[in-house]
Every structure is written in C-alpha cells, then in structure tokens.
Amino acid sequence: MLEFAILGLLQEAAMHGYELRKELTAKLGAIRAAISYGSLYPTLRRLQAAGWITEADETPATAEEVPALTSRRGRVVYTITAEGKERFAQLIAQAGPETYDDTGFGVHFAFFARTDQATRLRILEGRRRKIEERREGLRDVLGRAAERLDAYTLELQRHGLDACEREVRWLEELIANERSGRAPTVPQPGTAGGRGENDSPPPPGESRKERP
Amino acid sequence: MLEFAILGLLQEAAMHGYELRKELTAKLGAIRAAISYGSLYPTLRRLQAAGWITEADETPATAEEVPALTSRRGRVVYTITAEGKERFAQLIAQAGPETYDDTGFGVHFAFFARTDQATRLRILEGRRRKIEERREGLRDVLGRAAERLDAYTLELQRHGLDACEREVRWLEELIANERSGRAPTVPQPGTAGGRGENDSPPPPGESRKERP
DNA sequence: CGTGCGATGTATCGGTTCGATACATCGCGG
DNA sequence: CCGCGATGTATCGAACCGATACATCGCACG
Numbered sequence: 121m122l123e124f125a126i127l128g129l130l131q132e133a134a135m136h137g138y139e140l141r142k143e144l145t146a147k148l149g150a151i152r153a154a155i156s157y158g159s160l161y162p163t164l165r166r167l168q169a170a171g172w173i174t175e176a177d178e179t180p181a182t183a184e185e186v187p188a189l190t191s192r193r194g195r196v197v198y199t200i201t202a203e204g205k206e207r208f209a210q211l212i213a214q215a216g217p218e219t220y221d222d223t224g225f226g227v228h229f230a231f232f233a234r235t236d237q238a239t240r241l242r243i244l245e246g247r248r249r250k251i252e253e254r255r256e257g258l259r260d261v262l263g264r265a266a267e268r269l270d271a272y273t274l275e276l277q278r279h280g281l282d283a284c285e286r287e288v289r290w291l292e293e294l295i296a297n298e299r300s301g302r303a304p305t306v307p308q309p310g311t312a313g314g315r316g317e318n319d320s321p322p323p324p325g326e327s328r329k330e331r332p
Numbered sequence: 333m334l335e336f337a338i339l340g341l342l343q344e345a346a347m348h349g350y351e352l353r354k355e356l357t358a359k360l361g362a363i364r365a366a367i368s369y370g371s372l373y374p375t376l377r378r379l380q381a382a383g384w385i386t387e388a389d390e391t392p393a394t395a396e397e398v399p400a401l402t403s404r405r406g407r408v409v410y411t412i413t414a415e416g417k418e419r420f421a422q423l424i425a426q427a428g429p430e431t432y433d434d435t436g437f438g439v440h441f442a443f444f445a446r447t448d449q450a451t452r453l454r455i456l457e458g459r460r461r462k463i464e465e466r467r468e469g470l471r472d473v474l475g476r477a478a479e480r481l482d483a484y485t486l487e488l489q490r491h492g493l494d495a496c497e498r499e500v501r502w503l504e505e506l507i508a509n510e511r512s513g514r515a516p517t518v519p520q521p522g523t524a525g526g527r528g529e530n531d532s533p534p535p536p537g538e539s540r541k542e543r544p
Numbered sequence: 545c546g547t548g549c550g551a552t553g554t555a556t557c558g559g560t561t562c563g564a565t566a567c568a569t570c571g572c573g574g
Numbered sequence: 575c576c577g578c579g580a581t582g583t584a585t586c587g588a589a590c591c592g593a594t595a596c597a598t599c600g601c602a603c604g
Contacts, residue, residue: 138553147485149469150492159590161555232484257361272444273359280362290491350582371561373584
C-alpha cells in the first residue's frame with residue numbers, strides 16, 4: 121500500500137523522505153494515523169532497488185551559488201522513473217480484493233484523480249460489496265447472538281453497523297455521480313502534452329449535515 | 333492487542349485456536365476484518381511461554397466413554413491461568429496512548445464489561461481527545477490546503493471529518509452515560525462467587541460511525 | 545552572544561501482524 | 575466410495591509500526 125502511495129505522490133513532485141511523509145500524512149489523514157519512518161525508508165529502498173524511483177543527492181544545481189562550507193548533508197531527493205509510472209498504472213490495473221479493505225480502499229481513493237473512470241467504478245463497487253458483507257455480518261451478530269454478548273460489545277457492533285450503512289450510502293452517491301459523470305483527469309503518463317490542464321473531477325456535490 | 337483480546341476471551345471460556353478465532357472475529361467484527369492464523373498461533377505460543385495461558389491436549393475427560401480408536405488428534409485447548417488474569421488486569425491498568433487509536437480502542441471497548449468504571453472513563457476520554465485531534469487536523473487541511481488537493485482527496489477528508497464528528501458525539505454520550513451511570517460488572521478476578529450474574533452495563537441507546 | 549529547543553532530515557532495530565499456504569480429519573450428501 | 579466443506583493446527587516471508595539514535599538548521603530568550 122505504501123508503495124502505491126509513494127509512487128502516486130512522486131508523480132506530483134520529487135521529494136525527500138521527510139516531505140514525503142508529511143504529504144502522505146496530510147493526504148491520508150482521514151484513513152490512517154501517520155506513516156512511520158520504519159516503513160517509509162525501507163520501502164523507499166525497495167522501490168529504488170526495483171528501479172521505480174531514483175535517488176539523487178541534493179546538489180544546489182546552479183553551481184557555485186552555495187559554495188560548500190557547511191555543505192548540505194543528507195537530503196536525498198527521490199524522483200519517480202518511467203518504469204515507476206508504469207508500475208503505478210499496473211498496480212491500479214490489478215487492484216484486487218485488497219483494494220476493498222479499509223486502508224487499501226482509502227489509499228486508492230486518494231489517488232482517484234490519476235485513475236480512469238472505469239477503474240474508479242470498479243473499485244467503488246468492490247468496496248461497496250465488501251462493506252455490505254461486513255454490514256450483513258454485523259446484523260447477523262446483532263440479531264442472532266445478541267444475548268450472548270454484553271452491552272458494550274453490542275454497542276460497538278451497533279456503532280459499526282451504523283458506520284457501514286453510512287458508508288454504503290456515501291459510496292452509492294459516489295457511484296451514481298461517477299456514472300452520470302463527465303470523466304475527469306485521465307492522467308496519461310509519458311510526455312503529457314498541451315491539453316489536460318483541467319484537473320478537477322466532479323465533486324460529489326452532496327453535503328453533510330442531517331439529523332441531530 | 334491480540335494478547336489482550338485472547339486473555340479477555342479466555343476468561344469467559346477455555347477454547348482452542350479455531351474457536352478463539354471465530355469468537356474474536358465475531359466480537360471484533362466492527363473493528364477489524366478477521367484475525368489471521370499467522371498472528372493467532374504465534375501469539376498463543378508467546379502467551380503460553382509467558383505462563384499466561386496453559387495448553388492441554390483434549391482428553392475426553394470422563395474416562396472410557398470414548399475409547400481411543402480414531403483418537404482425537406490435535407485439538408489443543410487453551411486455558412487462562414491466574415497469572416494470565418493478572419496480566420489482563422495489568423494491561424487495563426496501563427492502558428496508554430495506544431489504547432486511543434482505532435484498533436486499540438475498539439479492542440479495549442469490546443472488553444469494557446471486565447473493566448471498572450474509572451478505567452472506562454479514562455479510556456473514553458482519551459479516545460475522545462485523540463479523535464478531536466484528528467478532527468482538527470482534517471479541518472485544517474480542508475481549510476488551508478484545500479486548493480492544493482484534488483476533489484477526490486477532499487471528498488475523502490470530508491468523509492473522514494464527518495466520521496470524526498460523529499464519533500465524538502457518540503463518545504460524549506457514552507461518557508455522560510458512564511458518569512451518571514450505575515456501575516456495571518466490576519469483574520473481580522479470582523473465584524467470582526455467587527452474585528454478579530447480571531452482565532449488562534447501561535446500554536447507551538445510540539449509535540453511529542466508524543471509519544473508512 | 546550563546547545556548548537551548550523545536551523543526552528538519554536520515555536511518556535502524558525488534559516485534560507484531562498479515563496473507564498465503566500446507567496439511568490432516570470429520571461428517572455429510574451424491 | 576468419493577468429494578467437499580467445515581474444523582483444526584501450523585509455518586513462512588513480507589509489511590508495517592514504535593521507539594530510538596543521531597545530525598543540522600534557525601530562531602527566540604536570557
């Protein structure tokens with residue numbers, strides 16, 4: 121999952137680890153707590169070994185400008201390679217069942233702007249099916265095994281069930297929106313010529329606020 | 333986390349691995365997908381090595397009844413020890429910040445019936461603080477960095493923010509309920525004599541939310 | 545003027561958990 | 575009689591987390 125997220129982010133800009141972590145944490149803040157360095161750095165090295173990204177010691181570029189004295193230490197900037205972009209596309213194309221669990225879905229969703237509409241629909245529907253299954257499981261427990269469980273456990277299930285129902289509704293809106301939708305941002309790797317300036321998918325409209 | 337859950341469950345009944353997994357999956361269905369054997373069995377061995385649980389080959393007990401022929405193979409039944417119960421209590425007593433993240437909180441909440449009121453309040457409030465922080469983070473992103481992010485990412489944040497708000501409300505109800513509450517089920521390890529049949533805390537009679 | 549502290553930055557280690565997989569037994573229906 | 579799904583135990587590699595270590599930069603406060 122981290123692999124996917126890193127590849128996605130580096131397509132927007134080259135970064136070093138620290139920055140990557142911050143951006144990742146911001147982008148995925150709704151999904152997961154924070155990326156730990158213990159997973160970030162090993163993953164970076166893995167990606168580099170595979171050739172998806174390149175490491176480049178930061179050199180001040182314009183030559184003498186900044187002489188050397190107190191030379192910029194460390195600071196490794198990572199750049200995505202052409203193969204890396206392919207890899208990203210391939211990961212989207214595969215998008216198996218892991219894509220439908222909480223984290224997997226969240227991460228993919230966060231990069232929907234780089235995905236074509238068909239894939240978006242596929243993922244949204246897969247996720248919906250998954251959540252519906254979970255929902256049925258919870259209903260079962262709440263129905264059948266109700267008296268076997270203590271009040272707190274039951275409350276937890278109710279809470280979870282409610283969340284499932286909510287998410288299904290959310291997904292359904294997104295799906296409907298997507299179907300009726302003007303297709304946004306088909307990324308197109310490679311050169312990316314003139315057209316394609318507009319970068320805004322149809323915002324699912326809708327809004328929060330309901331019952332007290 | 334698994335350690336805690338296993339210790340908690342085994343206090344209700346002795347079980348073997350398979351059963352443990354099923355019960356765990358049912359009890360924590362709202363929180364996490366399913367316990368994998370890849371974590372369950374190693375953890376069981378770890379707990380056993382520490383002396384918190386005991387392994388006993390299932391022998392048909394009442395002697396000759398079932399002779400031997402096609403002897404019950406495998407089927408290892410795990411039982412919690414006195415030290416195990418202490419360990420469980422100790423884990424509750426510590427209940428640091430890990431207890432406030434999604435999984436940690438969920439697992440502890442699922443065993444609230446074995447916890448005293450003060451601890452319940454402590455955990456609920458810690459969780460609330462944690463979620464409020466996350467909520468503020470999301471509001472920040474939605475406010476400040478809004479135009480830097482694409483529509484899908486924003487929608488994800490909105491969804492997450494909504495979930496946070498919902499959970500805070502839920503927690504507040506639980507806390508209020510707890511404060512005003514008749515204290516339910518103080519577990520009391522050891523012999524567990526006559527009274528204490530009733531195992532039902534005040535049901536907060538409300539529900540919602542979780543996270544994508 | 546210095547000194548300490550918080551943000552920036554890279555990196556590793558140990559431990560937990562997951563996902564896939566292997567294998568063996570039981571009871572059932574075809 | 576055979577297969578197949580539920581029961582049951584078990585291991586392996588890879589992913590990820592949490593804590594930690596260390597070094598530099600810039601700024602505020604004494």
